[in-house]
Amino acid sequence: MNMKLIMAVIHDEDANRLMQALNQGGFSVTKLASTGGFLRSGNTTVFLGVDPERIDDAIAIIEKECKSRRQMTPANHPYANVAEGYIPYPVEVTVGGATIFVVDVEEFKKI
DSSP states (O other): OOEEEEEEEEEHHHHHHHHHHHHHTTOOOEEEEEEOSSTTOEEEEEEEEEOGGGHHHHHHHHHHHSOEEEEEEEEEEEOTTOTTSEEEEEEEEEEEOEEEEEEEESOOOOO
16 A cells, blocks of 8 residues: 655644644544744644545645744843843744655554
8 A cells, every 4th residue: 555644743723723624634633742942832743644646635734724923922032231131022933834744654554
């Protein structure tokens, strides 16, 4: 059986909506909680076993449900003349979107 594995790292806020859309599209999804390195924000990694002819369909759903967006978040900035050393201030960052990997599956068994 020829199959592909799609791994998509997405923002936590998009996870439930994405999983629902993928299920409605006929895809089975496995979800894992993960943590991103940038801003230590919560991420979700989803895994889908997909027939090669359905890869574009799955990626289209991921692209639709996981759009990038700008958001304000607190950040710490060192100031040399402040005794505490850090003062939090808001910065605008891009969140959301998806990092998608598609790999060949050598063997697939569902038991």
